[in-house]
Amino acid sequence: MGVIKDFFGDDSLTDDKYIALSMLGSAKASATGYLAAVLESATPEIRNLYFNFCTQCAQSHEALTGLAIERGWYHAYGDPKAQLQEIVIDSTKVITPNA
Numbered sequence: 825m826g827v828i829k830d831f832f833g834d835d836s837l838t839d840d841k842y843i844a845l846s847m848l849g850s851a852k853a854s855a856t857g858y859l860a861a862v863l864e865s866a867t868p869e870i871r872n873l874y875f876n877f878c879t880q881c882a883q884s885h886e887a888l889t890g891l892a893i894e895r896g897w898y899h900a901y902g903d904p905k906a907q908l909q910e911i912v913i914d915s916t917k918v919i920t921p922n923a
Contacts, residue, residue, distance in 0.1 A: 841897040842914075848888050848898070855881035 858878035865871035892898035899907060 841892075841895070844888060844892050844895075844897055848885060848892065851881050851885035851888060855885060 855878050858874050858881060861874040862871055862878060865874055889898065889900070893900055899910075
């Protein structure tokens, strides 16, 4: 059992799956922000800088997605009903201790 599990317990949403999925969301948000900055930039130098940051975010998102799919944390092409059931179970874990 890891340090995080020792601190938060077995039923915590702080395991590798949820950390990786949070990182995926953050990478997506960062890439979106940098892409908006690319499109709004007035000078080619700044546009290129933001474009490179956007590319790095997209690459890290791709690597994290591959890891999440490989480990079974993310089912990109899974059955929609099964995905929804998993989300309901995860949501219940969040709500139940705090209700």
